[in-house]
Structure formats: structure tokens, C-alpha cells
Amino acid sequence: MKLNRSIFWILPLLVLALPLVLNQYLQYVVNLILVYILVAVGFNLVVGNLGQLAFSNVAFFGIGAYASGILTTQLGMPWWLTVIPAGLCGALAGCAASIPALRGVRLFYLAIMTLAFGELMRWSYIRTPDLTGGSMGLTVPEPEVFGWMLTTEYHKFYVFLFIVVVVVIATSRLLESRIGRAFLAIKNDENAAAAMGIPTGQYFVLAFALSGFIVGIGGSMYAALVGHLSPEDFDLIQVILHFAIIMVGGLGSLIGSVLGSILITATPEVIRHFEWLVGSEEWIFGGAIIVVILFLPRGLSSLLAKVNPIFKDRYYRD
Amino acid sequence: MNVLQKSLKTAAIAITIASVSGFSAAAERGITDTSIKIGNIGPFSGKAAMFNPLNYGSVAYMRYVNDMGGVFGRKFDIVLGDTACAQAKGIAAAKKMVYDEKVFMITVNPCSGVAMAVKPTLVKEGVPWSGVSANPKITGSVGSGGTSAPPKYMFHVTPNGYFSGMTMGKFIMTKPNTKKIAIVAHTNDWARGYCDPAKDYIESQGAEVVLDTAMERGSTDATAQVLQIKSKGVDGVLGCLYQPELVILLKAAHKYKLNTPIIGALGADFGQVVQQVGNAKAVNGVFFQGHLYKDKINSPALEWGKQILLKYLTKDELPKTGDPTHFYYFGLFNGIGVVEGFRRAGRDLTRDTYIKAIETLRDFDNNISAGRVTITAEQHVGISDMYFNGLDKDGNEVIFSSWGKALN
Incomplete structure (x- = not known):
């Protein structure tokens, strides 16, 4: 059977049936995958598409989560009304994180500065207990959409799936546009891109802001899913997790972001089903990442692209 | 049929x-x-x-x-x-x-x-x-x-952390002439769950928490915290820290001659801490920790x-x-x-x-804990008291019911 790109529309429709076959535990894992898909899509914009070694993702994630949590707990807003503000807070943080890059900071220097940004934000959550609950954490009420309480994992799933599909399609369209091509040009050769008239500075800010917006929305979903935010959720372990997702899935690949999220989030849960493996998760997890990177340096998405060219990332529209 | x-x-x-x-x-x-x-x-x-x-x-x-x-x-x-x-x-x-x-x-x-x-x-x-x-x-x-x-x-x-923290506060406050206390804690809810009730108790007894400083998980040095504590001239230190960081704090305290008792929370194992510090002078008569049991574990x-x-x-x-x-x-x-x-x-x-x-547990003797377990419909935390572990000057483990008062 010859595949065409309509599969990208059919797959989410098929996924709609998942609650019919999953219990709430497995549904929670699927919901967590959906959260990490957005986190990876946003992260990949800066690291994979723009080619910058920036790790401020965890800051965007935390800002989005806490923005959503604070708006629901302190202002009593329903969760669905906090999703876009959480994204906007992430976008603002993205603009701030792009400043070092605008000043010519690159590579390891940019990496360490953006890592520091994440740590700075974690400390901010700890040091503002009136807003964030500080070290004791912030309990977020059950999410609500137009008066409909998302009391089960199944309810959350449909809302999360809608958000993820919209964001992924929008990101795909953006990458297929001249903006996506500009990101690619900057990634390949920043000086050549500037010489061709691409305003690289503006695109840096745009990429970081978009990344912050998407990851901020992911953070808002995380707050709704987990229900209790703690500064420890947004530490360096989270950076490693995000990085592993895009490395395993494929740098600069939307499909890779999806595949990486599924693999990295689901693997610990698969291990959980074998009680004799309890405690050996790190060995298996670390080993699996090494194997994927050794044998598929361009990630799992490159494997799919070999199977069928429709899975290749595109920077043009039909 | x-x-x-x-x-x-x-x-x-x-x-x-x-x-x-x-x-x-x-x-x-x-x-x-x-x-x-x-x-x-x-x-x-x-x-x-x-x-x-x-x-x-x-x-x-x-x-x-x-x-x-x-x-x-x-x-x-x-x-x-x-x-x-x-x-x-x-x-x-x-x-x-x-x-x-x-x-x-x-x-x-x-x-x-x-x-x-x-x-x-x-x-x-x-x-x-x-x-x-x-x-x-x-x-x-x-x-x-x-x-x-x-x-x-x-x-x-x-x-729970509330009673464990309170007990840490009570223990240090039984030390004569205790007026100034320092707290070194992780920045997570576990540590604050212990140290905040301890702090409240200490302040309710008229003493002052003159320093409440952080030590992050994964820290490899406690020089800054110890020198800060030293500059405040405190009568005791509460360390709401996990085991690796508590060991580091005790080592640094000895290195900089802090000479102040350090009370650890239940996130560290007493015996392992003593072993990992590896220096009798750094722990004997210095390190104390909440002890849940009616006697020494061995x-x-x-x-x-x-x-x-x-x-x-x-x-x-x-x-x-x-x-x-x-x-x-x-x-x-x-x-x-x-x-x-x-x-x-x-x-x-x-x-x-x-x-x-x-919820019918009343003064339940489980044959292991320092106190007896009581749980009611209004109170779902079974134990509100414990002893403290320490080492005498010769390095022998001693269980204390209050400062200087050995159990046996």
C-alpha cells in the first residue's frame, strides 16, 4: 500500500479511540507523552531547527506550569483560560533567553547561560512561596474547560490531544514557510544567511519566543496533569530528559519529537511491568539511548524517513 | 438427573x-x-x-x-x-x-x-x-x-515531618542556655517539612533562628554554610539534609572547628553517616539525630x-x-x-x-518505636515523639531522651 501524507491526519483520529482500550494508568502515560511532545517540539525549534545549543527549555516549561498553576489557584481562573497566558509567559521568557544569543554568545557559552537561566527560575519558584508555594509546592485544582471538569485521565486526553494536534500542525506549517527556511539557513551558516539578507537577530528572537510559547503551553498541560507543582520538577534532570527526547527522536524533526516523546516516556513504564527489573531502569534507559545514538545518529525519525520519504521533514509546501 | x-x-x-x-x-x-x-x-x-x-x-x-x-x-x-x-x-x-x-x-x-x-x-x-x-x-x-x-x-x-521537626527543635532546646540556632536545609518540601516546624518551636521558646540557609542536593562542599554559621556564633545547628549533604556538612564543620552540635533529620541513616564521615572527632559529641526506636537498632x-x-x-x-x-x-x-x-x-x-x-489504635505498643502509636479519626499521624541518637566522647552510641540525658 502506498502511503501519502494523509496519514498525518488519520493517525490522530485513530488515537481518539485510545480511551476505549486503556485504563486510567495507561491513559495517564499517554497524556504525559502528549505533554512531552509539545516540550520536544518547542525545544527542537531552537536546538534542532535553529541549531543553537540552548537549554532554557526547562525554564519555559516551569514558567508555563507555574503561570497556569498561579492563575488557577490565586485568581481562580479556569484552567483552559490559563493555557494561552502560560504560553505567552513562556514566550516572554523565550525573548529574555534569546538576549545572550543576540549578543553573539554561542555554543557552550550559550549552553551554560541558558542552563543557568533554568536554575535561576527554579530558585525563583523556591524563593517566592506566596506565589508558588515555595519548596512545599503548589497544588493545582482539577482542570476545567468551559465548565466541564476534567476529572479523569480520559477527559484530559481529548483536550490535550486537541491542543497538541493544533500546535504540531501550526509548527509544521511554520517550518514549511519562509520562517522555517530562514531557521534552516541560520543553522547551516549564520553568516551566509545574514549575507543573503535574512535578519538573523529577529529570527533568533522569534525562534526562542515560539519555543517558549509552545513549551509554556506544555507546562500548562503538565500542571493540569500532575496537579502538584514542585521546584524539583524543573531541575537539571528535566533538561537531560528533554535533550534525550529530541536526540533519540531526531534533531530538527517534528516526527522525531513525537517519536522521542513516546519512546522516552513509555520506556520506564514498560520496564515497570517487569518487577524483576525494578531498580535497573537507569541501566536500561541509558543503554537504550546510547544504542540509538550510536546506530541512528540522526534519530528514530531518520529510520522512518528511510522507510518512506513522506516521513522526511519538509521546508516547502505543495 | x-x-x-x-x-x-x-x-x-x-x-x-x-x-x-x-x-x-x-x-x-x-x-x-x-x-x-x-x-x-x-x-x-x-x-x-x-x-x-x-x-x-x-x-x-x-x-x-x-x-x-x-x-x-x-x-x-x-x-x-x-x-x-x-x-x-x-x-x-x-x-x-x-x-x-x-x-x-x-x-x-x-x-x-x-x-x-x-x-x-x-x-x-x-x-x-x-x-x-x-x-x-x-x-x-x-x-x-x-x-x-x-x-x-x-x-x-x-x-510525619511536623512531629519529627518539632522533636528536633525540642531536643536542641533542652540544651542549657540555647539562644541562637542555625538551620541548613535543602530547598525541597521534605526539608521544609522538618525544619519549618522546628523553627516555629524554637522561636516559640524564645530562642532565635539566626540563620536559615540552603544547601542544595548534590552539593559537594559546605564551607560557605559552615563559615556563615560560625560567624553567627550559634548554640546548635539543625541539618534538614539528606545523607550525602549531611556528611559533607559534618566534615566541613569539623574542618573549620565549628564546635557546635549538629542535629540531623530522618532523611539520613545515623550509622551510615557516622561511617561515611569517617572521623570520630567530627561526630563524637557533635552529631545527633532523631531516633525512632525504643533502643539501639543492634x-x-x-x-x-x-x-x-x-x-x-x-x-x-x-x-x-x-x-x-x-x-x-x-x-x-x-x-x-x-x-x-x-x-x-x-x-x-x-x-x-x-x-x-x-483509627482504633490507642497507645499501641508495636515493640519497636520510641513512642506508642495512637491514631484517631481526627489525628492520622501515629507518633509524635522520638529519642535522639548520638555518640559519646569514646564513640559509643547513646540514645538520649533529652540533651545530656541518656536512656540507659
Whole structure:
């Protein structure tokens, strides 16, 4: 059977049936995958598409989560009304994180500065207990959409799936546009891109802001899913997790972001089903990442692209 | 006999057998006529894996009870779940227990953030929880660190962070002429769960917390904290730190001649801390830590516990070297309380009868803890007091009931 790109529309429709076959535990894992898909899509914009070694993702994630949590707990807003503000807070943080890059900071220097940004934000959550609950954490009420309480994992799933599909399609369209091509040009050769008239500075800010917006929305979903935010959720372990997702899935690949999220989030849960493996998760997890990177340096998405060219990332529209 | 008669006879026999063997109880999730399914969750991987002896201690006691014939003919079917001490994974572990394994209850669950994150699911599904996490918000009610009635299905048979922290404060305040205290704590809810009640108690006694400084998990040096403490001239230090960081603090305190007692919280194992500091002068008469048990863990009074741990845990579950540590006994302590609930609930076990049974614990002597366990409908934290461990000038372990007052 010859595949065409309509599969990208059919797959989410098929996924709609998942609650019919999953219990709430497995549904929670699927919901967590959906959260990490957005986190990876946003992260990949800066690291994979723009080619910058920036790790401020965890800051965007935390800002989005806490923005959503604070708006629901302190202002009593329903969760669905906090999703876009959480994204906007992430976008603002993205603009701030792009400043070092605008000043010519690159590579390891940019990496360490953006890592520091994440740590700075974690400390901010700890040091503002009136807003964030500080070290004791912030309990977020059950999410609500137009008066409909998302009391089960199944309810959350449909809302999360809608958000993820919209964001992924929008990101795909953006990458297929001249903006996506500009990101690619900057990634390949920043000086050549500037010489061709691409305003690289503006695109840096745009990429970081978009990344912050998407990851901020992911953070808002995380707050709704987990229900209790703690500064420890947004530490360096989270950076490693995000990085592993895009490395395993494929740098600069939307499909890779999806595949990486599924693999990295689901693997610990698969291990959980074998009680004799309890405690050996790190060995298996670390080993699996090494194997994927050794044998598929361009990630799992490159494997799919070999199977069928429709899975290749595109920077043009039909 | 025709087919109809045969069918009726078979159905009648089946109904009789089901009735006799407690059909009603089997309707409750996690219970059969011969088993009670228990979810035992904790950090079996990740940076907090040092806490999993708490899980194994409970496992050992339940295996021992199984060996003795179980409770009312039911044996414990224990399912382990890894939380990695991370909220997202912890929720997955708890949901797997509730929706996949369909356990009767969840137990142990070190890591306060995880316990707080799984609480809504357990409360919603009415799944009993008996854990060891410190955050007073988990089971606390008015008088035990909370602000309202305790959650119906959640309880501590051990102390929570509120009482443990209060006891740290009480202990240091029994030291004569104590006026100024310093706190060194991690920035997580576990540490604040201990140090905030301690701070409140100290201030309520007219002393002053002159320094409340952070030491992050993973820190490899405590020079800055120790020099800060030294500059304040304090009478005592509360270290709400996990084991590696507590060891680092004690080493730095000795290096810079702090000469002030340091009181550790229950996130570190007393014996292992002493061993890892590796310098008698740095701990003798300096390091003290809350002690949950009625005597030293290697004393004849607790030999029975050691024998259970050694007999019912596998080589992989026991320490690689040496005897079972304090954390194993902490787990044992939790296991005894959980099992006592089943004994009191009787054969007709449901989650409601179990909780009602737990709420009948009054001055319950579990033969292990420093204090006796009391749980009521208004108070779901079983223990509010403990002793303190320390070393005398010759390095002998001493159990103190208050400053300078040895138990034996």
C-alpha cells in the first residue's frame, strides 16, 4: 500500500479511540507523552531547527506550569483560560533567553547561560512561596474547560490531544514557510544567511519566543496533569530528559519529537511491568539511548524517513 | 438427573462455596479469600534510591506475617513500584497500582513531592495510604501540621515531618542556655517539612533562628554554610539534609572547628553517616539525630527485627555490607502498623473497615518505636515523639531522651 501524507491526519483520529482500550494508568502515560511532545517540539525549534545549543527549555516549561498553576489557584481562573497566558509567559521568557544569543554568545557559552537561566527560575519558584508555594509546592485544582471538569485521565486526553494536534500542525506549517527556511539557513551558516539578507537577530528572537510559547503551553498541560507543582520538577534532570527526547527522536524533526516523546516516556513504564527489573531502569534507559545514538545518529525519525520519504521533514509546501 | 437439575445443583454448590469463603469481601478491590494485594512504592531508581530500605523493611515484615500464616488466612501479595522520587513517574506508579494492579492499599512511599502528587488520585479512589513521607500536608490535621481534618484514607503510623521537626527543635532546646540556632536545609518540601516546624518551636521558646540557609542536593562542599554559621556564633545547628549533604556538612564543620552540635533529620541513616564521615572527632559529641526506636537498632531489644530483616529479605534487598541500617527498621515500623490495621479489621475486610480499625489504635505498643502509636479519626499521624541518637566522647552510641540525658 502506498502511503501519502494523509496519514498525518488519520493517525490522530485513530488515537481518539485510545480511551476505549486503556485504563486510567495507561491513559495517564499517554497524556504525559502528549505533554512531552509539545516540550520536544518547542525545544527542537531552537536546538534542532535553529541549531543553537540552548537549554532554557526547562525554564519555559516551569514558567508555563507555574503561570497556569498561579492563575488557577490565586485568581481562580479556569484552567483552559490559563493555557494561552502560560504560553505567552513562556514566550516572554523565550525573548529574555534569546538576549545572550543576540549578543553573539554561542555554543557552550550559550549552553551554560541558558542552563543557568533554568536554575535561576527554579530558585525563583523556591524563593517566592506566596506565589508558588515555595519548596512545599503548589497544588493545582482539577482542570476545567468551559465548565466541564476534567476529572479523569480520559477527559484530559481529548483536550490535550486537541491542543497538541493544533500546535504540531501550526509548527509544521511554520517550518514549511519562509520562517522555517530562514531557521534552516541560520543553522547551516549564520553568516551566509545574514549575507543573503535574512535578519538573523529577529529570527533568533522569534525562534526562542515560539519555543517558549509552545513549551509554556506544555507546562500548562503538565500542571493540569500532575496537579502538584514542585521546584524539583524543573531541575537539571528535566533538561537531560528533554535533550534525550529530541536526540533519540531526531534533531530538527517534528516526527522525531513525537517519536522521542513516546519512546522516552513509555520506556520506564514498560520496564515497570517487569518487577524483576525494578531498580535497573537507569541501566536500561541509558543503554537504550546510547544504542540509538550510536546506530541512528540522526534519530528514530531518520529510520522512518528511510522507510518512506513522506516521513522526511519538509521546508516547502505543495 | 436431567441437565437442568445438574446445572441447578452445580450453581447451588458454587453459591454455597462463595458464601462460606467470604464472597462479600472479595468484592473489594485487592482482596481475595487468600490474599491482600499491597502496592509498595518508592525510589528504586534515581538519586533518592538510598531510601528504598524503607520499602524493603515493610516488605520483610509482610513476608514474615505471610510465613506465620497471614492475617485471617490472607497473605500479602506485595507489588513493588518505582517512583524514582519524581512526581510524574510517581503518579504513574500509583496509578498503575490503583487501576492496573487494583491493589487494596499503597504503602511506604518516601518522597514528599510524590506523595502530594499521588494524593488526589488516592483520595478520589478511596485507596488507603500509609506512608513515611515527611510533608505535613499529606496526612496532617490541626495539631499535626495540617489545617483541616485528615484525609479519610491516608495516615502515618510513623511520625510525619511536623512531629519529627518539632522533636528536633525540642531536643536542641533542652540544651542549657540555647539562644541562637542555625538551620541548613535543602530547598525541597521534605526539608521544609522538618525544619519549618522546628523553627516555629524554637522561636516559640524564645530562642532565635539566626540563620536559615540552603544547601542544595548534590552539593559537594559546605564551607560557605559552615563559615556563615560560625560567624553567627550559634548554640546548635539543625541539618534538614539528606545523607550525602549531611556528611559533607559534618566534615566541613569539623574542618573549620565549628564546635557546635549538629542535629540531623530522618532523611539520613545515623550509622551510615557516622561511617561515611569517617572521623570520630567530627561526630563524637557533635552529631545527633532523631531516633525512632525504643533502643539501639543492634540491641537485644530489637534483635527480633534484625532476624526478620535478615531472614525475609534477599541478598539484593539487604545492604551490600554490614547489618540492616536504620531505614530498614523504619520500614519495619511502618509494616507493623499497616498489618495491625488488618488484624483489627477482621475477616470482613473492606477499605472502610480497615480505616475504622486503624483509627482504633490507642497507645499501641508495636515493640519497636520510641513512642506508642495512637491514631484517631481526627489525628492520622501515629507518633509524635522520638529519642535522639548520638555518640559519646569514646564513640559509643547513646540514645538520649533529652540533651545530656541518656536512656540507659
